[in-house]
Amino acid sequence: MATFKSILKRAITEAGLNQKKLSELTGISPKQISDYVHGTIPTPEKMERLKAVLDLEEPEEEKPDTRYSLEQAASDLGMSRDSLKISLIKNLIQPQIGVAVPHGNSYRYIIFKKRLEKFLNGEI
Numbered sequence: 017m018a019t020f021k022s023i024l025k026r027a028i029t030e031a032g033l034n035q036k037k038l039s040e041l042t043g044i045s046p047k048q049i050s051d052y053v054h055g056t057i058p059t060p061e062k063m064e065r066l067k068a069v070l071d072l073e074e075p076e077e078e079k080p081d082t083r084y085s086l087e088q089a090a091s092d093l094g095m096s097r098d099s100l101k102i103s104l105i106k107n108l109i110q111p112q113i114g115v116a117v118p119h120g121n122s123y124r125y126i127i128f129k130k131r132l133e134k135f136l137n138g139e140i
């Protein structure tokens with residue numbers, strides 16, 4: 017399962033930055049950047065600062081009309097629905113296009129629509 021800290025670490029690496037440079041670009045203290053890399057979730061205001069510098073995408077989990085369905089993502093990737101679910105649970109898909117979030121005794125699947133579209137277009 018991908019966590020915010022893993023998504024943030026990947027975005028920092030993809031941008032060719034280090035934590036100090038990210039701190040300078042965002043105006044967020046180096047200590048807070050370090051905290052985020054280690055699992056602290058930023059406030060909405062700080063998240064916006066991070067998104068202004070990094071290609072961070074938040075899952076669109078509360079808007080069914082804009083959420084990318086697991087079935088459609090599997091079809092677009094040429095995978096079965098079950099194969100995609102297993103890949104999301106085991107964090108096998110690179111680059112990260114979705115996550116499996118524990119939900120009780122099962123998982124809820126969230127696809128990052130923009131990242132999947134970029135992947136399908138060969139942009140990442």
